[in-house]
Structure formats: structure tokens, C-alpha cells
Amino acid sequence: MNAARPQHAPMTQFDVVDDCLQVGGMALTRLAERVGSTPFYAYDRAKLTERVALLRQYLPPEIHLHYAMKANPMPAVVQHMASLVNGIDIASGGEQRVALDTTMDSGLISFAGPGKSDADLSCAIAAGVVLNMESEAEMERIAVAGKRLAIRPKVAVRVNPDFELKSSGMKMGGGPKQFGVDAERVPAMLGRVGELDLDFYGFHIYSGSQNLKAASIQEAHEKTFALAIRLAAHAPRALRTLNIGGGFGIPYFPGEGRLDLEAVGANLKLLLPGVLLALPGVQVQIELGRYLVAEAGIYVSRVIERKVSRGQVYLVTDGGLHHHLAASGNFGQVIRKNYPVVIGNRVTGGEREIASAVGPLCTPLDLLADQMEMAKADVGDLVVVFQSGAYGLTASPVAFLSHPGAREVLV
Template sequence: MIKAAPKHANMDWFPVIDNCLHAGGQTITRLAARVGQTPFYVYDRSIMTQKVEQLRAVLPEGLHLHYAMKANPMPAVVQHLSQLTDGIDVASVAEMQVALNTGINPLTISFAGPGKTDAELRSAIAAGIIINMESEGEMERITLLGNALSILPNVAVRVNPDFELKTSGMKMGGGPKPFGVDAERVPEMLKRCGELNLNFKGFHIFSGSQNLRPEAIIEAQTKTFALAYRLAEFAPQPITWLNIGGGLGIPYFPGETPISLDAIAENLKPLIIEAQQRLPEAEIVMELGRYFVGEAGLYISEVVECKESRGEKYAITNGGLHHHLSASGNFGQVIRKNYPVSVANRVTSDRLEKISIVGPLCTPLDIIADKMTLPEICVGDLIAVYQSGAYGFTASPRDFLSHPHPMEILV
């Protein structure tokens, strides 16, 4: 397991760090020597394993877990999670190739995305994975491409539901959306699907992500099954695959706590039993990304300069928003909040200071921590940003201002 420095006073509210990232294993200083450079991301496979095992322990039997690899597509991470979960969901052909390289059954891989090109669709058809169709036009293109290849494409309809995941960090359904087919248009699309040379599998119904409220998840999941039953009446063949999405969030900021799974699991039990009766051939899939990997990652940068400006202290590191856009507050935050941060190499410290940690870029947006109380920082110290296993490395503008890229390792 990763071992950072002991938690500091400003991190007492965040129990996951104490439980997972401060227990045994290699120190961050030793890992930095192993990597040979800073900045870098380090991901802990034992925490990923623990997250999957915890979820399986509480969720009802009959529910398949898929990894949405957009959250962290590092091949070593995908390989590890491919052995723990029941399938992988991809959002590009490049991701598809990584998923296929794990050696799993192509029918356990699904491909979603609103703007698939003909080249991407051709690759997906040839690979034999499930393509989540995002429009009627995409359905027609898949048919033509499949006919040209003499391959029967495996397809599902991605549905834009007539409801949303309330209080979701990112809403993917309800209202006008570029994702999927509006629920009210799906029956007509299914009629046309039955006339085409396609192997219809079922539905992908995903209403939102990064949610910490069990009651919101429960409401969305209940509505998802009800919608699936309504649409199944128009299906050209029996439903064999139903992806109910994910939505389980992780805490990032003060006042947030890990989502309680007990009520969600209790609500899912009768839903799964009913689904097994009404859709007896269907594999029910829950698709999760951030939930499996977010808490398993740290982003480490090194302090290269300490300075004071008009009474305020700054520590400048060799990493910033170009490596970790979300931690800078520029990836979906309306009001900027600090990710949990520590001085990772400091075993003990008697002196605390209020300081801002910033990156090396020539922009005031390059903030890692704004006016946080931390142990007194010196040049050469290692700064750890927690909750960095999801949407860090690949969701950041790494070429902005042409600074060196960070490394990634899995331990």
C-alpha cells in the first residue's frame, strides 16, 4: 500500500485517507526515487481491490460490475480491474484496444460515445464488442458497415431517460442531451432496429455520476428499471443486456463523506429479483469508474521555490493544472475547493503555516491548494494531492506551456 506522511489537522475530516493511504507499504519518498522524477501519479492496486470487494459484499447477487475505464485508462490499471470486475466500458477505439488486450471476452466490453466515426464503428464491429447506439443515424451506419464486413454487429440503445440523477456532479440524462436517444423516440428506433441486420442486446441507461446521496441513487435506479421494462415491450428480440449506469461518487471536500451503500443495496435486491423474472435472459450491469479508482491515487509534485508576496506565502511546485486539472478547480467546479493535500515526505512537524501551493504555469488558475494550513514547507518537499486516481492524468492539458509530462506507476 501507498504510505504518505501522517495526516495533518486539516485532514481529520477525511477518514478514507487515514484508512487506506496511511497504512503500511512504501513511503512516497522511496517511490519518488523509484520513479526517478517528479511529478508523478501513483495508484494503489490494493485499494482498487478493496473497493470492488466491498461493493460485491453488499450488492445483491445477479448484478455484474463493469469498470468504466475513462476514469483511469492506464493499461496496468485496466488489466488489474479486468480481473476483478465482469467487464469494461470504453469511450474510444484506443480504450477498446486496451480493454481487448486484457484478454477478456469481447462481449463483456461495451462502447459508448455520441460521435463515433465510421472507422471507430468498423473497428468495434470487427472486435465483436457491444456498441451503444447513440442515435438513429448511428444505427443505420452500423448496419451498412456490418453488411460490408459480413459481420452481425452487437448493439444496444443508449437511452437518454426522461429523468435525471438528482444532485449529481455530472448529469448525463434528462432534458436535451447529446448522449443517447430520447426515451420517447426509442420505441420507433427499436422497430427500425428489428428490420435491420443487427444483433440487438438491450439498453444502456445512464443518468448521472459523482453522487453521494443514496436517496438520489435509489430513485434513479428504480426509475431506470421501470423505463427498461417499458422499452423492452418494443424490443425486436429478448433483452440480454441491461446497463443501469453507476453514479456512485467519492468524497473530495470538507463536509463530504463516503456514500452509504446499505440502503442502495436493499433497494436493489427486489429490483434485481423482479428483473430476473421480467427480463430472464438479461445480464444486469452496474458501470463504475471513479468509485473504483479515485481514492486509489495520489499526485505527487516537488516544491521548487518558496516565496512571500504582500504577507501571503506560496510554495511553487513543478506540477499543476497541466497535470491535474480537476485539483486546480478548473474541471467542473463552480466554486473552487481544495482537494485534500499533505506534505508527503514530512513524518512530523511542530510548525504549521497558512500557505498556497501553486504550479509553475504563467496563469493565476494554476492553484493546487489555496490558503491551506500545512506543515512548514521547504524546497524539495513532496506535495501529495489525494483522491487523484480518476480523471487526473488523461483529463489534464499536459502539453499546456510545454512542461514535462508526469509519470504514472501502479503499486
């Protein structure tokens, strides 16, 4: 029987059994024994599956769901996601190798990102991956590579829109950007696509990320569809695909509410008939990373020393900033807030205290939890950081100070 939820309960997706966090149907203490050492990341395949099912419930059935694997490129996670979604979006040659090792058809893999090398382009063309062209110069390089390989490259134009996703954590479009082709330059570029021997698929329009406001996402969708319809008039052939990005956010910090997915889906249901009428046969894709995997993962480190300094309790752990940069506050570059953190083997009941969980690095920025209320912990207890399934290990400075790495497991 489940006990009371830990602090930050609205943000967590894991059960508590006998005062111990349960991940993938396994008590955390048992999982730690099986992993063999801390620190580690654990991802729950059931939670991943549930999140995809939730999206299928609220989004129109015509929407094709793509996984942006930059959020979590662990091969086992990507393999699992490939069995659930309609496509995979990649951002490097390394990610391409992982994606091609799944059951996903190569034509359902798309490659975005500025600065693709000639080797990246050639490998993608040879594999049949759709290249999202980030510039006119990249388009010309793709054409040259295609002729050299005697293969007609599959391409789409990544558009830098003339609007932003309001209230987004990171703006990926609007204004000057290194991403995509400015919308006003796309018509001329499409004319050149028609002159070259390129297999044109459509557009990729991504305006922002980590947004919790349904109204902002709804407005972005409306503007994205209008822009795509306007630009399609200049295309060398009818659009086959329209990737409208993602931007769906998850709550990390106290006071943040969940995205109203039902409202987002309802608005798409209203918009899609007009889009499909204007762009017959187009496949509308939503590309999500963080929203799919973040809440299905935790980061676990072990307390190696309990220290009191001038009345303040520090739980010194074997993990930290080098494994989980986002939870530490990104090297102090943002106003730091605590991710939801608990003592994983003492989640409910018992004595509680205000404590800070810190790592082993020689910097005061190595901070997993700053003056948080948690169960009173001692040496050997497990510090758990929730919302850690996205932009965790591979988005962290793992070589910093040359400490051991963290393991990753899918359970």
C-alpha cells in the same frame, strides 16, 4: 505502527508511517526515488482491489460490475481492473485498443459515446465489442458496416431517460442531451433494429455522475428499471443486458460525506426480484469509474521554491493545472474548493502553517491548494493531492505551456 491521520482523514485511504505517507506498502520518499522524477501519479493496486471487494460485499450478487475506463485509462490500471470486474466500458477507439489488450472477453466490452467514426464502428464490430447506439443515424451506419464486414454487429440502445439523477455532479440524461436516444423515440428505433441484421443485447441507461446521496441513486434505479421494462416490450428479442449506469460519488471536499453504499445495495436487493421476473435472463450491469479508482490514486509534485508575498506563503511546485486540472478548479469555471492536500513527507507532527501550493504555469489559476493548513514545507518536500485516481492526467491540458509531462505508476 500507523501515526495519526493527516488533515481530511475521512477522505484519504493511505497510511502514514514515521510521518511519511505510505503508498502501495512503500514510503512516499522511497517511491519518489524509484519513479525518478516528479511530478507523478501513483495508484495503489491494493486500494483498487479493496474497492471492488467493498462493492461485492454490498451489491446483490446478481449485479455485474463494469469498469468505465475513461476514469483512468492507464494500461496497467485497466489490466488490473480487468482481473477484478465483469466487464469494461469504453468511449473511444483508443480506449478500445487498451481494453482489448486485457484478458477481458471482447463481448464483455461495451462502447458508448456520441460521434463514433466509421473506423471506430468497424473496429468494434470486427472485435466483437457491444456498441451502445447513440442515435438512429449511428444505428444505420453500424448496419452498413456490418454488411461490409459480413459480421452481425452486437448492439444495445443507449437511452436518454425522461428523468435526471437528482443532486448529481454531472447530468448525463433527462432533457435534451447529446447522449443516447430520447426514451420516447426508442420504441420506433427498436422496430428498425428488428428490420436490420443487428444482434440486439439490451439497453444502456445512464442518468448522472458523482452523486453522494443514496436516496437520489435509489430513486434513479427505480425509475431506470421501470423505463427498461416499459421499453423492453418493444424490443426485437428478450433483453440480455441492462446497464443502469453508475453515478456513485466520492467525497472530495471538506463537509462532504461518503455515499451510503449499504443503503444503495439494500434497495437493489429489493428491486431485483421484480426486474428479473419482468425481464427473465437479463444481466444487470452497474458501470463505475470514479468510484472504483479515484481514492486509490495520488498526485505528487515537489516544492522547487518557497516564496512569501506580502505575508502569504506560496509553495511553488513542479506540477499543477496542466497535470491535474480538476484539483486546480477547472480553469476557474467552477467555484474552487481545495482537494485534500498534504506535505507527503511531513504528514503529522512538527510545525504547521497556512500556505498555498502553486504550479509553474504563468496563470493565477495554477493552484493545487489555496490557503490550506499543512506541515511547514521547504524546497524538496513533496506536495500530495489525494482523490486523484480518476480524471487526472488524461483529463488535463498536458500540452499547456509545454512543460514536461507527469509519469504514472501502479504500485
